[in-house]
């Protein structure tokens with residue numbers, strides 16, 4: 001094994017313990033964003049126990065949480081930001097909006113379903129899903145991400 | 150002094166973080182989660198389809214009967230279907246473990262069919278749905294429900310009239 005391979009292997013083993021989470025709001029009503037923030041920020045739910053942390057830049061992200069039905073106005077920006085996220089990544093659709101359009105389904109102003117445009121891996125239905133359900137989705141995403149890296 | 154108080158309180162009460170996902174999470178009894186559908190109680194009135202804002206419920210006529218379809222991935226868990234259902238055939242359970250891989254997206258649904266039967270009185274093709282209990286006094290007994298289920302609408306009316314109640 002060359003030195004490079006050994007180093008890559010070492011880096012991988014370190015990285016799998018602590019994925020970084022990035023949140024994209026694709027035109028959500030903010031309900032799901034509040035739940036996502038709750039999941040991370042308040043000690044009652046504390047998603048950081050799973051070893052992950054929210055980050056501010058798409059270039060650092062490993063797990064992407066998408067909320068909202070991909071409104072016509074935000075679509076291009078979401079796709080641009082999503083393209084900046086390096087592979088391997090795992091995408092989690094939070095709430096019924098990105099999964100099917102939910103309450104905004106069939107509206108002229110939304111482009112749901114998000115998985116027509118982006119590769120989504122995990123769905124967390126709910127409107128909004130409760131924090132524990134988001135944690136469950138993130139846990140599934142982490143498991144998937146460990147296989148991918 | 151204050152620090153000491155908080156320290157003591159935290160020692161007594163333990164951590165305030167809920168243990169989920171490492172232990173089961175507490176769920177309120179009446180939380181509105183996954184839909185439960187009881188085919189044998191459904192009258193086929195389609196009120197739930199009418200009131201469902203995101204269109205999560207759909208009824209279709211098929212050669213076999215009236216097909217009920219409900220998709221959890223667009224349901225907003227508002228509870229209106231439960232509220233308007235005359236027989237409690239549809240209700241929100243409190244199961245919220247619905248996170249799933251995207252491959253199971255269309256598996257997050259309920260698909261059931263109220264079959265057609267031949268009316269036991271006149272032989273006409275009719276839906277084997279439960280009778281609507283609204284305004285029926287005294288209420289239907291389980292035997293009467295089974296009897297009504299196998300009648301066509303006209304014969305149901307007749308049976309109700311013989312019972313001494315206007316339908």
Ligand code: SF4
Nearest residue numbers: 028029031032095097
């Ligand atoms: S799923 Fe519900 S709470 Fe979440 S963004 Fe859509 S409408 Fe808002």
Ligand code: SF4
Nearest residue numbers: 201224225227228230
């Ligand atoms: S809970 Fe609301 S959104 Fe869900 S199926 Fe019932 S009426 Fe439709």
Ligand code: SF4
Nearest residue numbers: 191192194195197234
């Ligand atoms: S009986 Fe209840 S579940 Fe059946 S169609 Fe009517 S409202 Fe819907």
